[in-house]
Amino acid sequence: MTDSVDPLMVDPDNGIISREIFVSQDVFDTELEQIFARAWLFIGHESQIPEPGDFFNSRMGTESVLLTRDSEGEIHVLLNSCRHRGMKVCRYDEGNTHDFVCPYHGWSYSTDGTLVSVAGELFGVPHYRAGYDRKLDRSQWGLIPTAQMVNHHGLIFATWDPDTPSFDEYTGGFRFWLDNLAANTAGERGRVKALRGVQKWRIKANWKFVSENFLGDNYHGPTSHSSVDAVGLGPGGKEAPTRHGDNKKPRSIGSTSFFDLGHGGVTTAGYAWGYPEFEDENMTTYFQQRWQQREQRLEAEDRPIGGLGPSTMFPSMSLHAGAFPRALIVAHPVGPTETEVWRWFLVDDDLPEDIESWLRRWYLRYSGPAGLVEQDDMENWDYATDASTGTIARRYPYNYQLGLGMASPSEVLDDAVESSYLMTEENARNYYRRWAALMSGASWAEIDQARGGK
Amino acid sequence: MTGVRVEIVRSACAGYANCLDVAPEIFDLDEHDVAVVSAGEFPAEQRQLLEDAAHRCPAKAIIVTDAD
Ligand code: SF4
Ligand code: FES
Ligand SMILES: [Fe+2]
Numbered sequence: 215m216t217d218s219v220d221p222l223m224v225d226p227d228n229g230i231i232s233r234e235i236f237v238s239q240d241v242f243d244t245e246l247e248q249i250f251a252r253a254w255l256f257i258g259h260e261s262q263i264p265e266p267g268d269f270f271n272s273r274m275g276t277e278s279v280l281l282t283r284d285s286e287g288e289i290h291v292l293l294n295s296c297r298h299r300g301m302k303v304c305r306y307d308e309g310n311t312h313d314f315v316c317p318y319h320g321w322s323y324s325t326d327g328t329l330v331s332v333a334g335e336l337f338g339v340p341h342y343r344a345g346y347d348r349k350l351d352r353s354q355w356g357l358i359p360t361a362q363m364v365n366h367h368g369l370i371f372a373t374w375d376p377d378t379p380s381f382d383e384y385t386g387g388f389r390f391w392l393d394n395l396a397a398n399t400a401g402e403r404g405r406v407k408a409l410r411g412v413q414k415w416r417i418k419a420n421w422k423f424v425s426e427n428f429l430g431d432n433y434h435g436p437t438s439h440s441s442v443d444a445v446g447l448g449p450g451g452k453e454a455p456t457r458h459g460d461n462k463k464p465r466s467i468g469s470t471s472f473f474d475l476g477h478g479g480v481t482t483a484g485y486a487w488g489y490p491e492f493e494d495e496n497m498t499t500y501f502q503q504r505w506q507q508r509e510q511r512l513e514a515e516d517r518p519i520g521g522l523g524p525s526t527m528f529p530s531m532s533l534h535a536g537a538f539p540r541a542l543i544v545a546h547p548v549g550p551t552e553t554e555v556w557r558w559f560l561v562d563d564d565l566p567e568d569i570e571s572w573l574r575r576w577y578l579r580y581s582g583p584a585g586l587v588e589q590d591d592m593e594n595w596d597y598a599t600d601a602s603t604g605t606i607a608r609r610y611p612y613n614y615q616l617g618l619g620m621a622s623p624s625e626v627l628d629d630a631v632e633s634s635y636l637m638t639e640e641n642a643r644n645y646y647r648r649w650a651a652l653m654s655g656a657s658w659a660e661i662d663q664a665r666g667g668k
Numbered sequence: 669m670t671g672v673r674v675e676i677v678r679s680a681c682a683g684y685a686n687c688l689d690v691a692p693e694i695f696d697l698d699e700h701d702v703a704v705v706s707a708g709e710f711p712a713e714q715r716q717l718l719e720d721a722a723h724r725c726p727a728k729a730i731i732v733t734d735a736d
Contacts, residue, residue, distance in 0.1 A: 315726050320682050322726030329724060338726040340682035344701040348685065 224650040226643035229615035233602045235649075236420040242550040248653050249529050250275030252375040254384050256531040256544050257281050257291050259558060260368040261407035267310045267325065273546050273556070274372065279360070280304055281370060284325040284333040285312065289365060291372040292334040293358040296321055303357065307412075313337060314357075323357050334359060367396035367403040377658045387627035388477040390521040394535035395542060398562035399489075399501060401508035401517075406540070406560040409574055413557040415583040419595035421530060421553040422649075424545035427591055428524040428532030429478040430469045430641030433616060438590045447586055449538055449576060451493040457580065457587055467523065469633045470624060471641040474665045476648025478641030479525030479535075483518040483626040487536050497569060501537070504562075518626050528648055537562075539577045551599050557582045614639045614646075671709045671735035674718055678702050680729035687730060690721040709735045 223232035223241075235241050255274045262270045263283045270281040271294065278294035280303075296303050301318035312326035324330045324337035334357035342348055360372035364381040369392060371381060378384065385392060398405040417424075427434070439457060446452035468482040481487055486509070489501040512519055522536035533542040540561065546554040559577045561570055581588045601607060617638030621631040633640050651661050674694075683701035687694075694717075698704050710718060715732070722730035 313726055320684075320726070322684065338684035338686045338724075340684055341701050342683065342685040343688065343697055344683055 224646045226614070226647045226650075229613060229618050229639065229643060230611045231614055231646055232611045233608050235646075236422060236599060237550050237603045237608065239550055241653075242547065244653060245547065246275050248655060249649070250547065252373065252378055252652060252658075253529050254362075254364075254371045254373045254378060254381055254527075255529075256527070256542065257363075257370040257372050259406075259408040259560065260289070260365060260370060261563070262308065262412075263289070265310060267312050268308075269304065269306075269311065269325075270308045271304060271306060273544075273554070274360075274374070276547055278302060279372075280314070280357070282325045282333060285327045288327075288333065289363065289370060290325065290333040291360045291363050291370070292323075293360075295358075297336065297355045297357070298339075321355075330356075332356065332359075366392055368406065369396050375658075379658060379662070384475065385477070385527065386472055386475050386629045387483065387624075388472055388475065388479070388525070388527060390483055390518050390627075391477075391479050391525045391533065391535045392527065393517065394521050395533050395540065395560065397508075398564070399504040399508060399537045400562075401511040401515075405563050407563045409559040409561060409577070413582045414554060416548065416552060416554050417592050417596055418551055419553055419592070419599040420550060421545040421547045423595035423598060424543065424553060424555060425526045425528075425530050425532055426642050426645065427595070428480075428534075428543070429526035429645055430471065430480050430638065432469060432480050432636045433639070434591075434594070438594060439587055442586045442590065447579065449490040449492045449497075467636050469636055469638050469641060470521075470525075470627070470630050471621065471633070471644045472627075472630050473644045473647070474629065476528030476645045477526060478645060479521060479523055480636070481520055481523035482632050483520045483624065483630070485520040485522075487520070487522040490538050494572075497572065500566070500569060520626075526645070528645060534581075537573075539573075539580050541577060541581050543581070551603060614642050618643075671711055672715045672718055673709050673733045673735045674705050675731045675733070676703045676705060677727075677729045677731065680727045681725075682727045682729075684726050686724040686726065687721040690724055691717050694718070695721065703729065 223234055257272045258270045258281045263281060266283055266285045266287055268283045272279050272281050280292045280294045282290045294303055296316040298319055298321050301316050303314045303316045313322050313324040315322045320340040321336060322338040323334050325333040330337050336352040336355045339350060361374055361376040363372040393403055397403045442457050448457045467485050469480055470482050471478040489505045492498045524534050526532040530545045534540060541559045544556045548554050561573055579585060617633050617640050621633045621640040624630040624632045681702045683697060687703055694706050695703050718732045722732050
């Protein structure tokens, strides 16, 4: 591994980015160290672990972590690797338990506050008396907890780095996108639940292709997704020829980029991406009402009305914050040309059953490994990665000049720029600016000092 | 009040010795590092203590039942 990367590989000011950062093993290894071990990463949704003892087996970068709820109801994120010989302590996707007994030699870790002082503490080892003469200091050999953890209206995030800026500082104005993801269609935050079953699958693509796609790539839609629009996959069916059913809205929806933070989103904080017209009129009426409640609530709470389209929180969590769909995807790195993607679908926690079930089926048809829109995208990411690995191909950088110099400061957010024309690569340029800052190996203090916007 | 019966599932016990921390006067380990109990039956007042020991056994090798 190299400590840092050549700054010449990434030149956002001129819109030139080397292919190396998408295919090189060296760059990938540095990413694990400088990005995934330092950034705030999404772990799971609170509704996945409602009861004491519940756990969900999640992932940070290439490593397995356990999202747990202890007997006092507190949430923890623990590295899923035994302190004895590294065995994966828990191999289930989810479940309920107060102790994780390692399948290798039987070390036992507990999340029960009546048994241990801190969740994940080593609570027992076989042959403690005969073998260790009771001298092993169990308080020193618990499962490793993350350095920071936050519950943002039900969305759980964590980081390994104690020096990483607070979650609020790290997310900045992008929190409005996260708030929308965490809110029901009436705008109440913390009122969504994850549909049971996180979809997980692997693709032969670099993880950044996934993040970049949702970050603000409005450019690929008409070319890549024309077939799904043609068949009328959207909520409006055949008569409403877009996949979001938003054909009544103007198409010039802009784009937002958080220049220092790297996050970005299609659409702006001021633009409300309306509810679709459904084939079923009852659903149109239902969501029309919810949407009106949302508008009133957001105005009363002084929250911006927009921030609803596809977006990405640096580095690897992407989301659709509106309800059509309301989903999130995490691109977990596996290798430079392989990524494990996990998809969660979120719905209002109080939806009528028939509407919830309609949404479930539509989400599955839209996103995930079997989703038609996602399949279009995966095809692009896989082939783009593959065609960039060759000796000759690697000599030539990618072009990120779309909309260069065409963004202006947002009137709603003080840490963002907006592009009035929806097709731009401004978001990607700033994403890689952030990427390069972290990859340089600079400390958070140094990165913070260099802030100031472009 | 009926007494309590304690049983050790010898094949499950892995010598964690957690039970010894809870009730050293009741539990001990034999030459195979497997737990043994000082008696088969205990007075009802000791139920709480015994259940606590069972709860702290990572191998779930301690079984506490009513004595009949
Ligand atoms: S705690 Fe359980 S496993 Fe450990 S010695 Fe006692 S009975 Fe055996
Ligand atoms: S590796 Fe877990 S107990 Fe040995
Ligand atoms: Fe797409």
